[in-house]
Amino acid sequence: MALPITIPIPKEKAMESKAEATPVVEMRNIKKNFAAVQALRGVDLVLHHNEVLGLLGDNAAGKSTLMKVLSGAYIPEEGEIFIEGEKVHITDPWHARRLGIEMVYQDLALANNLNVAANVFLGREVVGSQLGPLGVMNSHHMELETQRLLDRLKIDIPSVRLLVERLSGGQRQAVAIARATAFDSKVTIMDEPTAALSVAAISKVLDLVRELKAQGASIIIISHRLEDIYQVSDRMVVLRRGRKVGDCPVEGDIDEFRERVVAYIVGARDDFAEEEVNSVG
Amino acid sequence: MSFFKDAQKLFQQNIREYGMYIAFIVIIIFFSFATKGLFVSSRNIGNLVNATSYIAVLAVGMTLVIVIRHIDLSVGFLAGFLGAIAAISMKFWLFPSYLTIPLILGLGILAGLITGFLVAQMKIPAFVATLAGSLGYRGALQLVTSGTGTIIISDEMFNAIGNGFIPDIPGSGILPETHKVTLLLGLAAIILFIIGEIRDRRKTLSYNFEVISMSMFITKLVFVSAVIGGITLVLAGYQGLSWAAVVLLAVVMIYSFITTKTVLGRHIYAVGGNPEAAQLSGISVKKITYLVFGSMGMLAALSGILYASWLRSATTIAGTLFELDAIAAAFVGGVAVAGGVGKVTGSILGALVMASLTNGMNLMGVGISLQYIVRAAVLAAAVIFDVVTRNRGK
Numbered sequence: 001m002a003l004p005i006t007i008p009i010p011k012e013k014a015m016e017s018k019a020e021a022t023p024v025v026e027m028r029n030i031k032k033n034f035a036a037v038q039a040l041r042g043v044d045l046v047l048h049h050n051e052v053l054g055l056l057g058d059n060a061a062g063k064s065t066l067m068k069v070l071s072g073a074y075i076p077e078e079g080e081i082f083i084e085g086e087k088v089h090i091t092d093p094w095h096a097r098r099l100g101i102e103m104v105y106q107d108l109a110l111a112n113n114l115n116v117a118a119n120v121f122l123g124r125e126v127v128g129s130q131l132g133p134l135g136v137m138n139s140h141h142m143e144l145e146t147q148r149l150l151d152r153l154k155i156d157i158p159s160v161r162l163l164v165e166r167l168s169g170g171q172r173q174a175v176a177i178a179r180a181t182a183f184d185s186k187v188t189i190m191d192e193p194t195a196a197l198s199v200a201a202i203s204k205v206l207d208l209v210r211e212l213k214a215q216g217a218s219i220i221i222i223s224h225r226l227e228d229i230y231q232v233s234d235r236m237v238v239l240r241r242g243r244k245v246g247d248c249p250v251e252g253d254i255d256e257f258r259e260r261v262v263a264y265i266v267g268a269r270d271d272f273a274e275e276e277v278n279s280v281g
Numbered sequence: 282m283s284f285f286k287d288a289q290k291l292f293q294q295n296i297r298e299y300g301m302y303i304a305f306i307v308i309i310i311f312f313s314f315a316t317k318g319l320f321v322s323s324r325n326i327g328n329l330v331n332a333t334s335y336i337a338v339l340a341v342g343m344t345l346v347i348v349i350r351h352i353d354l355s356v357g358f359l360a361g362f363l364g365a366i367a368a369i370s371m372k373f374w375l376f377p378s379y380l381t382i383p384l385i386l387g388l389g390i391l392a393g394l395i396t397g398f399l400v401a402q403m404k405i406p407a408f409v410a411t412l413a414g415s416l417g418y419r420g421a422l423q424l425v426t427s428g429t430g431t432i433i434i435s436d437e438m439f440n441a442i443g444n445g446f447i448p449d450i451p452g453s454g455i456l457p458e459t460h461k462v463t464l465l466l467g468l469a470a471i472i473l474f475i476i477g478e479i480r481d482r483r484k485t486l487s488y489n490f491e492v493i494s495m496s497m498f499i500t501k502l503v504f505v506s507a508v509i510g511g512i513t514l515v516l517a518g519y520q521g522l523s524w525a526a527v528v529l530l531a532v533v534m535i536y537s538f539i540t541t542k543t544v545l546g547r548h549i550y551a552v553g554g555n556p557e558a559a560q561l562s563g564i565s566v567k568k569i570t571y572l573v574f575g576s577m578g579m580l581a582a583l584s585g586i587l588y589a590s591w592l593r594s595a596t597t598i599a600g601t602l603f604e605l606d607a608i609a610a611a612f613v614g615g616v617a618v619a620g621g622v623g624k625v626t627g628s629i630l631g632a633l634v635m636a637s638l639t640n641g642m643n644l645m646g647v648g649i650s651l652q653y654i655v656r657a658a659v660l661a662a663a664v665i666f667d668v669v670t671r672n673r674g675k
């Protein structure tokens with residue numbers, strides 16, 4: 001514990017060997033009910049190494065529920081989750097984080113009263129020396145590592161000592177994402193990362209997603225904004241009423257893409273219709 | 282002119298903190314003139330520190346309670362009740378003071394943990410839980426003192442905490458009218474402060490982080506050294522450093538260290554700033570709540586000890602409204618009502634400001650009714666200043 005933690009720099013080559021074969025995340029037949037409402041009716045989802053997956057769907061389609069199952073906030077009634085091929089039973093959000101699953105929540109990610117470095121290292125403070133039960137923090141080390149992390153991800157913030165409440169919405173989102181990807185995370189889930197941001201800030205966040213992908217990260221993005229998904233995702237999964245209705249690569253031009261997605265979302269198109277018949281029957 | 286620019290920048294960045302120091306200095310200067318020097322006399326300052334100590338230790342604990350978005354209304358009568366138990370322990374159970382003090386501190390922690398249980402485990406709003414606590418401890422205080430009334434404490438060691446002074450080097454002949462140990466301690470404090478600041482600056486520079494300019498740095502060193510030196514000289518002119526001041530200094534140093542340097546302190550502020558984020562980061566909000574209320578209980582016990590010792594007795598109404606004085610001190614000291622923000626040192630300064638107002642106005646012969654109104658104005662002004670400076674920063 002006394003050893004200073006350094007934020008690891010991803011080794012892309014090392015990842016390639018593991019990649020392709022086993023998906024980083026595999027969810028099978030996930031079911032989750034809230035009282036009489038079936039929020040998830042047996043959803044499968046696969047995320048490959050170094051892939052950006054867009055998760056789409058109307059309100060109450062089950063996208064957030066599915067991601068909360070993966071990040072440990074909800075326990076599913078049925079279904080299996082595999083992380084890099086190993087079956088896991090996620091019990092709570094902290095457990096999920098230890099497994100390398102990081103979720104960037106819409107609003108509750110950061111403590112506004114603390115500075116950037118303190119937020120990045122929140123819950124993982126670097127201890128310089130131990131004084132009985134009290135760990136004395138090595139603040140300089142954490143600040144330096146945070147600065148390196150921000151530089152590596154090309155995030156422009158004047159000082160890591162700035163309080164988060166002094167940052168713009170886009171900068172806050174960038175810090176939240178940087179923090180989620182900082183420590184050996186295997187998969188980063190972003191829940192509406194561009195909601196409530198200005199146009200300029202949105203493009204910065206999307207740049208950050210591309211940068212993370214270039215550095216080897218595996219990412220799932222939930223978004224209402226189809227353009228965002230189109231711009232950064234390799235593949236998309238569309239949910240409708242708790243079921244997966246579409247799972248295909250993001251390709252073609254934007255209008256074509258939009259048309260296709262809308263068809264899935266409103267129910268005009270369904271690639272997994274048979275399964276519904278089976279599960280209902 | 283870069284010196285003034287630097288000073289201006291530094292002042293703007295820390296306007297809340299520096300504003301309070303300046304307000305405190307203004308109050309001291311005003312009362313010094315208004316009372317023709319009586320206010321800053323060694324004897325008065327010594328008394329002022331002793332009379333502030335039992336509120337100041339409560340304000341330290343209250344700071345952390347408010348930082349994690351709670352409040353504790355029970356600590357006043359808890360302090361009074363535990364002071365009475367201390368008196369009973371020495372007078373009727375014939376426990377020596379060195380057993381009584383740990384016993385009382387332990388009971389304080391227990392009482393704090395009970396509050397913590399109600400708030401963290403049972404999810405009862407702290408306002409309600411501690412209001413009930415306040416009523417309960419008030420009843421308990423009256424119950425244990427009902428047969429005896431005020432209990433006189435005759436244990437000299439115990440009474441020394443609130444009235445005694447640290448010993449001096451006897452009869453060495455040099456500086457006969459001053460307290461030499463106090464002078465030496467003050468000198469040591471200045472040297473340690475300067476060494477610490479220089480080391481910190483070097484280390485920060487070695488990491489290539491920004492530091493304040495050299496001229497500002499020297500100004501800061503000179504200013505703080507002058508303040509410590511001034512207080513030391515004043516205290517040394519009477520009977521030196523009192524034990525109550527030693528206790529208060531120890532509490533401030535320990536709590537400042539914990540809140541600013543340790544992981545625990547960081548987690549306390551994280552819970553105050555965003556409990557959900559803290560929980561998701563693996564910080565147990567429950568554990569922090571227990572710890573903060575436990576420490577509050579211990580400090581309430583310490584407050585009860587300081588008060589009973591100062592009065593050399595436990596009275597039937599001890600602790601009345603202590604909690605509100607402590608809360609006022611914390612708010613004057615810059616603790617944010619919404620939680621997450623506030624320093625231990627600020628709250629101590631807040632307690633000193635409020636006590637100085639009372640003390641200074643007493644010396645001037647200002648009536649008690651006017652005193653309340655002045656203190657109300659200062660409290661309101663401090664919080665308004667807080668809100669305005671914070672909103673402007675956004």
